[in-house]
Amino acid sequence: MNLTVAEENYIKSIYKLEEGAEAVTTTGLAYELDTKPASVTDMAKKLKEKKLIDYEKYQGINLTAEGKKAALHIIRRHRLWECFLVDKLAFSWEEVHELAEELEHVRSEKLIIRLSDFLGNPTIDPHGDPIPDAQGKLGKQRAQISLDQARTKRLEVTAVSDKSAALLEFLNAKGIRLGTQLEVIERYEFDNSIEIKIRNQPAFTISEQVSKNIMVRPL
Amino acid sequence: MNLTVAEENYIKSIYKLEEGAEAVTTTGLAYELDTKPASVTDMAKKLKEKKLIDYEKYQGINLTAEGKKAALHIIRRHRLWECFLVDKLAFSWEEVHELAEELEHVRSEKLIIRLSDFLGNPTIDPHGDPIPDAQGKLGKQRAQISLDQARTKRLEVTAVSDKSAALLEFLNAKGIRLGTQLEVIERYEFDNSIEIKIRNQPAFTISEQVSKNIMVRPL
DNA sequence: TAAAATGTTTAGATTTGTCTAACTTTTATT
DNA sequence: AATAAAAGTTAGACAAATCTAAACATTTTA
Structure with a gap:
């Protein structure tokens, strides 16, 4: 599945909102992505076409199993880069999110595996969030x-x-x-x-x- | 000066072809970028507008001083990432060019300064090419x-x-x-x-x- | 339950970067 | 110098991602 940067950002945001237990609404997603509801509707059609989300007009958005897997891979990349920036380049935790937003879109399985190894295969990122493994599995999270x-x-x-x-x-x-x-x-x-x-x-x-x-x- | 990824790639390729002493032609640049001459003409107009190149219809393309500076910054990012991939992530020299093509477009002065420090401020990349410094200056190159x-x-x-x-x-x-x-x-x-x-x-x-x-x- | 408010979608436009096909300019050849 | 070939440009189209404005659907509320 080859996703554009925009598609990856939508998938990631949908995942985030779904976690927060709220139904994912057009407006909510637009707010999260700092865009307009009309743009969300457009993208929803594309992501449905690619079978990454379930979507029916006026019925909200949910990730399919495949979409969830894609989201976890993107999140893995994001959190590993955050670890790199903090542990190796001495950035502080408030600086890394933005940079990781860009680095996460470099798609290379090999790069991410090597980066993870280099970092000692960390399981949580600098903000305390768990890092999915190479299969996209999240370690069972401590009850928070x-x-x-x-x-x-x-x-x-x-x-x-x-x-x-x-x-x-x-x-x-x-x-x-x-x-x-x-x-x-x-x-x-x-x-x-x-x-x-x-x-x-x-x-x-x-x-x-x-x-x-x-x-x-x-x- | 805020450049798109496409613009950065054009600037980098123009720099490369200019170095090779050939005049930079529409066709040559199209070949280098794996695109069509018509697309190059379109982009040339944009880059001229941004004062990054000198360009007159049918007269070929040359970087302005500003364009050259931009090119050197992009090349610096590219070569530093190549060093990182080889020195820290144990990639071999034939694997890193492609990955660095993507990483180079993450624009953060601070990131690049820290990365350079982390790598011990290297002056040549894994292919033997010199790395421009933070001011975009190339160390005088050994006569090659x-x-x-x-x-x-x-x-x-x-x-x-x-x-x-x-x-x-x-x-x-x-x-x-x-x-x-x-x-x-x-x-x-x-x-x-x-x-x-x-x-x-x-x-x-x-x-x-x-x-x-x-x-x-x-x- | 009807009207109002809120939320969502559509239609049509815009920007960026690309393309093909047709045309123009420059360069090379006879 | 005339013409053929090569190189370069323009015009018009397209895809991706976005927007605004208008239309439509759902939910709230009175």
């Missing part, structure tokens, strides 16, 4: 929960679900990275903000916007 | 001469000018790589073939086709 939903006091950061430079820079500034251990001091119901503390540093408060995107596991 | 024109008996291979997998695989098979020391045993005028010997191995004959593409320096 977002910080705003966690109900224990002591937690460890396992991933970040929003990869925007803005959020990641904020987390850098606060000293929050993968593996950081947190203690929840207080939850404020009126705005769902949370007061947290890292080690012996002074406590600080983060908004629901932020805590929703921090994935944690209980300690 | 092709094997078919060399007139001394003992020579060292410094570069290969044709990067096709076919030629490079042939050279692999014969044990010819960068740095290989050769002795010319005989030159046959009727077909310009050359009999050469490596170390203590048996002599063998190569065609003019091949010897034209092996760059050497006298020992």
Whole structure:
């Protein structure tokens, strides 16, 4: 299956939205891809033709098995390049998403296998997301929960679900990275903000916007 | 200056043909890019508009100073990726050209600077070609001469000018790589073939086709 | 349940890069 | 120098990916 860059981006975004359990709507996908609903409808017809998605007029979009497999291969490439950029070229986690968006479209099975070997076949990327293997299989993911939903006091950061430079820079500034251990001091119901503390540093408060995107596991 | 992938490929090919001292003709460029003369004429108008080439109807194509600078940056990216593929991912020299053709179009100054650092700021690529620096400057190139024109008996291979997998695989098979020391045993005028010997191995004959593409320096 | 609001699709246009076929200019040949 | 051949250009078409504006379908809400 030979996909264009645009097709690959659609497949990846559909996969992402499907994971979030929402039905994939024309508008939602347009928003995700920063394009217009009309463009999504056009592309949906093409991807249906290629049997990568199930699509009926007005009925939303879903990946077929084949589409899912394609998505996992693209995601594998993306996450391996992110590892390369952080581990080998010393980029910080907020810089790599954009670059990996471009590198991921270089299609060579051999390149990706060698890159993975070179990196020591990593299983998670710099944001804590799991890397599919060469067959497109995702290792069973540790049960993750977002910080705003966690109900224990002591937690460890396992991933970040929003990869925007803005959020990641904020987390850098606060000293929050993968593996950081947190203690929840207080939850404020009126705005769902949370007061947290890292080690012996002074406590600080983060908004629901932020805590929703921090994935944690209980300690 | 923001170039499309197609524009970058044109600029790179024009640079290559200009180096070969030939005037860059519509047909020659079409052949180099595996496209049609009509397409070249179309693109020439665009590149002239962007002031990257000098072009007048029927008068051939030449890079402007700005065009040359752009070309050198693209070539820098290409050659650095080739180094990465060979040095870090253990690809052989005949495999990397194609992959680098894709990787070179990821435009990020920072990425390329870091990649270069990571590789130890190499100055020649796996085919013996010099790598332009971050300012687009080419280190003064060692005077190179092709094997078919060399007139001394003992020579060292410094570069290969044709990067096709076919030629490079042939050279692999014969044990010819960068740095290989050769002795010319005989030159046959009727077909310009050359009999050469490596170390203590048996002599063998190569065609003019091949010897034209092996760059050497006298020992 | 009918009207309004929201969401989706279609139709037609645009941009980029390409092509073929016809035409023009330049170069080579007699 | 006239003409033939080669090289280069133009015109018009096409595919991919996008857009706007208008039409259509579904969902919400009053």
